[in-house]
Amino acid sequence: MAISRVCVIGAGTIGSLFAGHLASVCEVSVLTRRSEHAALLREQGLRISGKHERHATVFATDDAVALPPFDVGIVACKALDLEPTAAALAGHGEGATLMTVQNGLGAEAVLARHGAWPLISAVTFMSGIRHSDAHVEYELDTATWMGPWAQTATPYAVVEELAALMIAAGLEAEAMEDLLPAQWSKLIFNSAINTVAALTGLPHVAAFAAEREFGDLGWLVHALIDEGVAVAAAAGVELHEDPWEMNVLAVARGETAHSDYAHRPSMLEDILARRATEIEFITGALVREGARVGVPVPLSSAMYRLVRAREASWLPSAAGAVL
Amino acid sequence: MATERGRGGALSMRICIVGCGAVGSLFAAHLATLDELEVWAYDVVEEHVAAINANGLRVTGRAEIRAPVRARTDAAEIPPCQFGILATKSMFTEQAISSTAAIFVDGAVCSVQNGVGNEELIAEHVPRVIRGTTFPAGRVVAPGVVAMDTAGDTWIGPFEERPASAAEIERLAEALTRSGMATRALADARGAQWTKLIFNAASNPLGALTGLTHGRLCELPPTRALIGALVREGVAVADALGITLDSDPNALIDHAAEVAYDHRASMLQDALAHRRTEIDAVNGGIVRFGAQRGVPTPLNEAIVALIAGMEHAWSSQPPPESE
Numbered sequence: 001m002a003i004s005r006v007c008v009i010g011a012g013t014i015g016s017l018f019a020g021h022l023a024s025v026c027e028v029s030v031l032t033r034r035s036e037h038a039a040l041l042r043e044q045g046l047r048i049s050g051k052h053e054r055h056a057t058v059f060a061t062d063d064a065v066a067l068p069p070f071d072v073g074i075v076a077c078k079a080l081d082l083e084p085t086a087a088a089l090a091g092h093g094e095g096a097t098l099m100t101v102q103n104g105l106g107a108e109a110v111l112a113r114h115g116a117w118p119l120i121s122a123v124t125f126m127s128g129i130r131h132s133d134a135h136v137e138y139e140l141d142t143a144t145w146m147g148p149w150a151q152t153a154t155p156y157a158v159v160e161e162l163a164a165l166m167i168a169a170g171l172e173a174e175a176m177e178d179l180l181p182a183q184w185s186k187l188i189f190n191s192a193i194n195t196v197a198a199l200t201g202l203p204h205v206a207a208f209a210a211e212r213e214f215g216d217l218g219w220l221v222h223a224l225i226d227e228g229v230a231v232a233a234a235a236g237v238e239l240h241e242d243p244w245e246m247n248v249l250a251v252a253r254g255e256t257a258h259s260d261y262a263h264r265p266s267m268l269e270d271i272l273a274r275r276a277t278e279i280e281f282i283t284g285a286l287v288r289e290g291a292r293v294g295v296p297v298p299l300s301s302a303m304y305r306l307v308r309a310r311e312a313s314w315l316p317s318a319a320g321a322v323l
Numbered sequence: 324m325a326t327e328r329g330r331g332g333a334l335s336m337r338i339c340i341v342g343c344g345a346v347g348s349l350f351a352a353h354l355a356t357l358d359e360l361e362v363w364a365y366d367v368v369e370e371h372v373a374a375i376n377a378n379g380l381r382v383t384g385r386a387e388i389r390a391p392v393r394a395r396t397d398a399a400e401i402p403p404c405q406f407g408i409l410a411t412k413s414m415f416t417e418q419a420i421s422s423t424a425a426i427f428v429d430g431a432v433c434s435v436q437n438g439v440g441n442e443e444l445i446a447e448h449v450p451r452v453i454r455g456t457t458f459p460a461g462r463v464v465a466p467g468v469v470a471m472d473t474a475g476d477t478w479i480g481p482f483e484e485r486p487a488s489a490a491e492i493e494r495l496a497e498a499l500t501r502s503g504m505a506t507r508a509l510a511d512a513r514g515a516q517w518t519k520l521i522f523n524a525a526s527n528p529l530g531a532l533t534g535l536t537h538g539r540l541c542e543l544p545p546t547r548a549l550i551g552a553l554v555r556e557g558v559a560v561a562d563a564l565g566i567t568l569d570s571d572p573n574a575l576i577d578h579a580a581e582v583a584y585d586h587r588a589s590m591l592q593d594a595l596a597h598r599r600t601e602i603d604a605v606n607g608g609i610v611r612f613g614a615q616r617g618v619p620t621p622l623n624e625a626i627v628a629l630i631a632g633m634e635h636a637w638s639s640q641p642p643p644e645s646e
Contacts, residue, residue, distance in 0.1 A: 220624070305545035
């Protein structure tokens with residue numbers, strides 16, 4: 001199979017980074033949620049700045065029916081939008097392989113309910129800053145890890161080919177025969193970092209790895225990660241990377257406690273914008289897995305409850321709406 | 324050292340309120356209505372002290388008082404007193420008592436502060452210490468003027484390591500009660516203190532972390548479950564210390580949800596104003612006493628870390644628009 005046509009489904013920050021880069025090596029179409037977003041992309045193209053400069057010409061539409069045929073679809077919407085997005089894709093992309101890059105667990109199963117596409121699981125560590133519908137800054141040029149989803153027997157060769165295409169486009173990518181170890185490493189890392197950032201209001205700064213003094217955040221991050229590692233072990237998953245090491249490395253990348261460019265995890269962005277967060281797919285998934293395999297996760301459960309309550313604070317309520 | 328008093332009455336007692344903020348002012352103003360008392364106040368806020376000296380100390384709201392209080396920012400100007408009432412925020416205990424220790428060379432000092440651990444600090448500077456817990460609350464609304472929002476009882480008893488005599492404690496309780504601040508003298512005041520501590524530790528920081536009022540924290544199942552788990556840790560530490568709580572903290576929390584549904588916990592008010600919280604003396608106190616007795620308190624530790632992280636975030640952000 002030669003991949004020459006890629007469709008990016010969901011043009012948020014991550015989807016735009018994929019589309020803006022891949023357009024330099026193949027034909028790219030983009031499925032947006034809003035029609036004005038598609039119109040702007042058709043009119044202005046898609047600009048990438050930051051780590052790379054690109055100005056991509058893409059075909060964009062908000063209607064799946066209008067999509068040209070494609071070999072690979074990268075489903076890059078938020079986990080919260082996955083269900084309606086998968087429903088809109090049903091009946092389209094015949095013969096195509098779809099790749100999920102959502103945070104947390106369970107995205108593949110949602111797509112599988114809406115079509116028989118072979119599926120690739122992926123986790124991505126790249127990040128960006130969205131300046132407009134047609135301009136995204138490439139912030140962290142870290143890798144995307146991808147592997148065949150076992151339940152659809154996706155050929156590994158397709159995964160390798162897509163990874164090679166992404167690398168040719170300037171992205172960091174790695175194909176893996178079994179993605180679960182990497183997916184779980186990221187899940188555990190994400191659950192700890194996102195919830196601590198969301199509740200404290202801190203970007204991912206050095207304090208997340210500091211364990212010297214009472215009240216330092218590293219103790220909590222470490223304890224949350226230990227809970228996740230115990231759940232993974234009980235679920236029979238051997239982790240690809242030690243999530244605590246991932247945390248230590250991430251905050252050591254030239255960032256200081258007060259640096260303005262420290263990364264803001266997406267859950268913190270959601271909290272600041274008073275949007276629903278991906279807590280159910282990340283920490284919620286971890287807590288449910290803990291219950292399934294019989295590993296107690298009291299701290300993760302506390303973080304889950306606090307973030308849910310924080311979301312409730314800006315939702316309308318009969319008598320108690322505050323802030 | 325008798326002073327001329329307006330309505331006669333021989334002077335029988337001199338008392339100094341250390342920390343004349345909202346709670347300290349409620350004590351000072353009430354006590355100053357008693358003819359036989361000479362009431363002094365030590366505080367670091369110059370405008371407040373000047374206003375008290377010029378116009379008397381005023382209380383509005385649940386009580387209407389204007390009473391003569393001799394306020395000073397320099398402790399050296401305050402004569403020796405038989406009693407002290409320490410009412411600063413708990414993070415200023417050490418600073419406040421070391422500045423005023425000379426006033427109490429032969430006195431008994433009573434803490435009416437939040438959290439635990441204050442009496443231990445006071446005992447390093449004065450001969451006799453009284454353990455106190457108080458419920459009245461208010462706000463400084465202008466220099467020299469305090470609004471009393473909440474009435475309530477005060478419990479006092481000996482601090483076991485450097486106790487005041489039972490007669491002294493009775494005498495202070497009698498004066499306070501007669502002045503309108505209902506106070507009970509107890510042989511063991513730890514139960515009252517730990518009941519309030521556990522109540523505060525389980526509910527107050529959750530308000531700050533989620534933005535929810537007390538009533539909403541209690542009606543949402545995720546936060547009510549977390550409150551219950553925090554209460555269990557606190558009760559386990561109290562048990563290990565041999566303290567009999569004077570009521571069930573869970574029942575108090577549910578009662579407060581009915582009578583003070585819309586109440587924003589003081590720590591939530593601190594969070595909204597980016598003011599440093601008393602987390603170290605409240606949840607931090609449970610953690611330290613737990614560690615001393617070998618009782619694990621992981622959830623309270625997590626809460627301490629999250630609030631500390633939140634305070635850390637404020638240091639790099641401008642404060643929000645004021646309430």
